[in-house]
Amino acid sequence: MQSACPGESLKTNSRPLALKSRPLIELAEKYGANNYHPLPVVVATAKGVWVKDVEGKKYMDMLSAYSALNQGHCHPKIIKALASQAKKATLTSRAFHNDQMGPFLKELCDLAGFDKALPMNSGAEAVETAVKTARKWGYLKKGIPRDKAEIIVAANNFHGRTITVISFSTEEQYRKDFGPLTTGFKVIAFGDAEALRRAITPNTAAFLVEPSQCEAGILMPRPGYFKEVRAICKEAGILLMLDEIQTGLGRTGKMFAFEHEGVKPDVLILGKALGAGVLPISAVLANNEIMGLYKPGDHGSTFGGNPLACAVARTALKVIIEERLCQKAEESGAYLMVKLRTLKSPHIKEIRGRGLIVGIDLHASAGGARKFCEKLMEEGVLCKETHEHVIRLAPPLNITKKELDWAFERVKKVLSDPIQNSKFKIQN
Ligand SMILES: *Cc1c(COP(=O)(O)O)cnc(C)c1O
Numbered sequence: 001m002q003s004a005c006p007g008e009s010l011k012t013n014s015r016p017l018a019l020k021s022r023p024l025i026e027l028a029e030k031y032g033a034n035n036y037h038p039l040p041v042v043v044a045t046a047k048g049v050w051v052k053d054v055e056g057k058k059y060m061d062m063l064s065a066y067s068a069l070n071q072g073h074c075h076p077k078i079i080k081a082l083a084s085q086a087k088k089a090t091l092t093s094r095a096f097h098n099d100q101m102g103p104f105l106k107e108l109c110d111l112a113g114f115d116k117a118l119p120m121n122s123g124a125e126a127v128e129t130a131v132k133t134a135r136k137w138g139y140l141k142k143g144i145p146r147d148k149a150e151i152i153v154a155a156n157n158f159h160g161r162t163i164t165v166i167s168f169s170t171e172e173q174y175r176k177d178f179g180p181l182t183t184g185f186k187v188i189a190f191g192d193a194e195a196l197r198r199a200i201t202p203n204t205a206a207f208l209v210e211p212s213q214c215e216a217g218i219l220m221p222r223p224g225y226f227k228e229v230r231a232i233c234k235e236a237g238i239l240l241m242l243d244e245i246q247t248g249l250g251r252t253g254k255m256f257a258f259e260h261e262g263v264k265p266d267v268l269i270l271g272k273a274l275g276a277g278v279l280p281i282s283a284v285l286a287n288n289e290i291m292g293l294y295k296p297g298d299h300g301s302t303f304g305g306n307p308l309a310c311a312v313a314r315t316a317l318k319v320i321i322e323e324r325l326c327q328k329a330e331e332s333g334a335y336l337m338v339k340l341r342t343l344k345s346p347h348i349k350e351i352r353g354r355g356l357i358v359g360i361d362l363h364a365s366a367g368g369a370r371k372f373c374e375k376l377m378e379e380g381v382l383c384k385e386t387h388e389h390v391i392r393l394a395p396p397l398n399i400t401k402k403e404l405d406w407a408f409e410r411v412k413k414v415l416s417d418p419i420q421n422s423k424f425k426i427q428n
Contacts, residue, residue, distance in 0.1 A: 124160025253330030
């Protein structure tokens, strides 16, 4: 929504903002495109699971930048790797080699069990790279006629915000006003293996899907779905491409969510926590028959594979392993879900999740999750609604039991209140 005069949109947040926050929010609103609707908190410093705003108020971060901060804010080992690499070399471009990229790619491939990886920066870029990879494979290996390749995707997917990626979104707002869109995608229902079987044609190159749909409200497929999907893709000779940008690297209690399903994708897409919330770095992994098809000049990125991000990512992976973050996510997630399920709240429809990504699905009568997130912010817990009715809880994976208890008490307080009137008028 456009505001007529500077700071006008601030009136929608009637909370008397403290002295330092207000001008900073005004600057962001005046000079920034209005493409987000953040909670009115201005973070200045962060450490582990905690952040502090410009007034010095402490909050627990239960969002972790949509799982980019699995290792926690400003992890000392990762910051040390950043600082030490920053003094040596930050960017070489791919015109030359650097001494961090090779070791990073090997460590990542060994960890995930693939032959090769292609480094990019953002998650959306990695998804674009996966789409290009699948098409190239379709033409060169499968013999799909030129420009006829199809990629199947799931309804309610979230894979990022570039033109091609939104072209296969089913979210009206993501697409409208951004056409003409990229063609070559087919949408089927998530969790329906038969629909996949029916959608495959001789021109299908791949099925691109998230192991669980986090942005859509932490939606888990039924058990056995991915086993069937794996078998169908293999039988039809199409690639299974898993977007693990949010579910990967420990979040669900395993290094990769595909381990829960007992399947291995042909193409794996990673991002977010690969850079530990320090730098953007993403990657697409596959075996030689697929990733080996790239030739110099086919694809690239100026910052892709830069030594600074690679040094950070190497340490980011090391921290996940050394600090047993997968096990911690599994234990803490189970602990939190058991506690949440004891809540007697008129608003809760369902608690669901896996590892430390937990959704509290609210009844429509609760009037939306946003106001509960605003209440939680006042109580010192930062989280964000996903879609209308789901509160997503996804703290850094090294959160302690004590900290989880602390957060739970606040969630309990906010959700037990039968009358919920937002202090903030909601704009959109
Ligand atoms: C966040 C996310 C993306 C996009 O990543 P960006 O770094 O924001 O471009 C893609 N897929 C999934 C599943 C994500 O959660």
